[in-house]
Amino acid sequence: MSEINGSTPASVSPPPPFSPEHEELRETVRRFVEAEIAPNVMEWEDQKEFPRELYRRCGKLGFLGLKFPEEYGGQGGTHLHDAVWVEELSRRGASGGVAAGLNAHASIAMPPVFRFGNEWQRQRWVVPGIKGEKVGALGITEPGAGSDVAGLRTRAKRTEGGWVVNGSKTFITNGVIADFLVCAVKTTEEGGHGGISFLVIETDSPGYEVTSKLEKHGWHSSDTGEIAFTDVEVPEEHLLGEENEGFQLIMANFAWERLLMAIGAVGAMDRLIDLSISYAREREAFGRPIAGFQAIRHKIAEMATKAAASRTLTWDTLRRFEEGENVVREVSMAKLFTQRTLVEIADEAVQIHGGYGYMKEYEVERALRDARLGPIGGGTDEIMKEIIGKTYGL
Ligand SMILES: Cc1cc2nc3c(=O)[nH]c(=O)nc-3n(C[C@H](O)[C@H](O)[C@H](O)COP(=O)(O)OP(=O)(O)OC[C@H]3O[C@@H](n4cnc5c(N)ncnc54)[C@H](O)[C@@H]3O)c2cc1C
Structure with a gap:
């Protein structure tokens, strides 16, 4: 009860593998998303596109080149920097569509060009890609x-x-x-x-x-x-x-794409929990805030527990990925678990919002629709289970 009524946020960041430098980046991304993306998301969703200018803006701020070397116009960071960017995008209110559009370019299309491409290819596509002048798919x-x-x-x-x-x-x-x-x-x-x-x-x-x-x-x-x-x-x-x-190139790329999806989902879970807690504190029924009902508190407790489990699995996989371990099994587990869990959490968030949760003006409505792609895109749940099973020799 005291936690729900107190000021404890649903999201707490962060133990390793993140350092103070990553926390600074997290703060920068937060400010950017809250000021320049979140207020426009509804309009962009209605228009079924976001302005192309957003790529250039993100390029200018360095977000598209976080993990690429400085000699190519990047920030010289690692996958951890990209992870912070992706997590904060969804945690601070970018829609699934905005995150997908930016990251299909920066984190899915450009990495194979950089990793497997020669100097000419890097200059032709990665350098303008990092600036947001050319967009990849x-x-x-x-x-x-x-x-x-x-x-x-x-x-x-x-x-x-x-x-x-x-x-x-x-x-x-x-x-x-x-x-x-x-x-x-x-x-x-x-x-x-x-x-x-x-x-x-x-x-x-x-x-x-x-x-x-x-x-x-x-x-x-x-x-x-x-x-x-x-x-x-x-x-x-x-x-x-x-x-x-x-085929090997495709498989190499999948690991990062799937891990990114898990990271984005963890950020989205935090947001849904924060939104649900705020709503439960404000919305009154039977003369008191609905946060006072045990059923609602338990729902939020379950959502937070699932989010914590998702984060632990995802961050552990991220740390091991960053250290160069072969994490095919863990990436598949993180993708499988987080994508399905995000659908469940978004569904609970809608439920907590009652009829308003079904209305377009409430973010949880969109979040539930966005979440449904997770168990399909980047390799379906069924394929993740096949991969995991094979790693046990089955
Ligand atoms: C919004 C969106 C964005 C996307 N973006 C991209 C993109 O940028 N680039 C890109 O290349 N692709 C993209 N995809 C495609 C996505 O990766 C595929 O949809 C996904 O891999 C599943 O393929 P499929 O849709 O053909 O389903 P299918 O392969 O036809 O599967 C249909 C069903 O059968 C199941 N199934 C298939 N094979 C097996 C099996 N061996 N065992 C058990 N079950 C099985 C599946 O799990 C699923 O439930 C995107 C998809 C969507 C919806």
Whole structure:
């Protein structure tokens, strides 16, 4: 009772692996999100997009280049800096769509270009990407191949000096606005694990067409595109890493994408708990604040317990990831647990808000819709369980 009536916030930051420097960054991100993102989110959700200027603004403030070296215009940090950025974005009120749009670019599309790309490729896409002048997207999923990544069919055939690409992609975050698509293609007739490569395809290439901006349940402020390639010519120097070794690149990228999703979810849980506590203190029923009812207190207690468990698993995985451990099992567990848990917590937050929780003007309504993507995107719950099972030799 005293905790609910007192001033204890739901979120407490933070033990290792974060240092005072990370806490400074956390504070900077908090101020930025509260001043420049949160007040506009509702409008951007309605418009089904956020202004492109936001990339440039985030680039200017250094947020898009946190983990990239200074010689490329980055901040010279590590994944931990990125983790702070992602967690604070969702904890301070960015919608799932805003976070997805910014991070599909900075944390999902650019990292493989930096990690597997050569100097020319880094200069061409990462340097302007860090400034927010060029926007990237990652193109893996196809209409006929989602979970079964090795089954993708978009075909890149060798020509003199490069490739010609035919096929399609779907569900691509930033697919409509991107300047470059880091794209998985088949570079052998059979494709599969030993026949996939990564090509960076510039979206102004002839034959590259955005065929649809998809309507979604949540994540309204991010664009999700369907793309068709008709004889798109891609020069030799756009190949990332080695030909036919793209499957390994995809898998390497997934670990960070999934861990980021877990980190974002932990931030979103804190926010939902804070919102629920505030609401429960203010809303009166039967002549007193609903926080006074045991049922509500217990709901919040359960939400906070699930959030604490999520944070512990996620941060432990983050620490080990940062130390270079092989954390495939733990990343899959963190992704599985946090995404499903966030849906549960968002659902409880809506319940605590009663009829108002069902109304668009209340953030919890949007949060529940946004959360539902978590158990699907970046590898479904079922696929996470398959991966975890395999790590036990099953
Ligand atoms: C809003 C949004 C944004 C996205 N952004 C991107 C992006 O930027 N880039 C990108 O490449 N992709 C993106 N995706 C795609 C996303 O990664 C896929 O939707 C996801 O991997 C699942 O693939 P699928 O939708 O084809 O489902 P399917 O693979 O068709 O799965 C359908 C169902 O079958 C289950 N299933 C499939 N195989 C198995 C199995 N072996 N065992 C048990 N169950 C199984 C699945 O778990 C699921 O429940 C996005 C998706 C959405 C919705």
